[in-house]
Amino acid sequence: MEAASAPQQQETMTMPFKRRIDKTRESPITPRAIEIFDAMRRCNGDRWWQLHSELCDELHTPPYAWPCVEHPGEANPYPADCAAHLSWQPDREAQALWRALDAASREARLAARGNGGVSDQPPPG
Numbered sequence: 001m002e003a004a005s006a007p008q009q010q011e012t013m014t015m016p017f018k019r020r021i022d023k024t025r026e027s028p029i030t031p032r033a034i035e036i037f038d039a040m041r042r043c044n045g046d047r048w049w050q051l052h053s054e055l056c057d058e059l060h061t062p063p064y065a066w067p068c069v070e071h072p073g074e075a076n077p078y079p080a081d082c083a084a085h086l087s088w089q090p091d092r093e094a095q096a097l098w099r100a101l102d103a104a105s106r107e108a109r110l111a112a113r114g115n116g117g118v119s120d121q122p123p124p125g
Helices: 007-012 031-040 047-060 083-087 092-114
Strands: none
Touching: 031 047, 031 092
């Protein structure tokens, strides 16, 4: 491509425009995600991890975001004399998702009470 030599030619030439797309994504909190989250809060062990996998699928979280939720009061799980104890950091994004799900769950319960205990959400399944 030749360089524009005449002033008129320089005015009409434009550079290609690249659109910047925001790569961050908000996880949509669905009624099903709230249902799974509430069930997770009532159990532990293997069942908790099964529900966690279902929640990750429902929220379409990326595979590297594991666990996708973390209780905000989560304590360091490693023994004090372990090297991992020194490097452990809480997962702020997972804690933020926990808080968002907790708030959505609370709102859903209040809405159900406001409808005389009848939820406006369709039954699961």
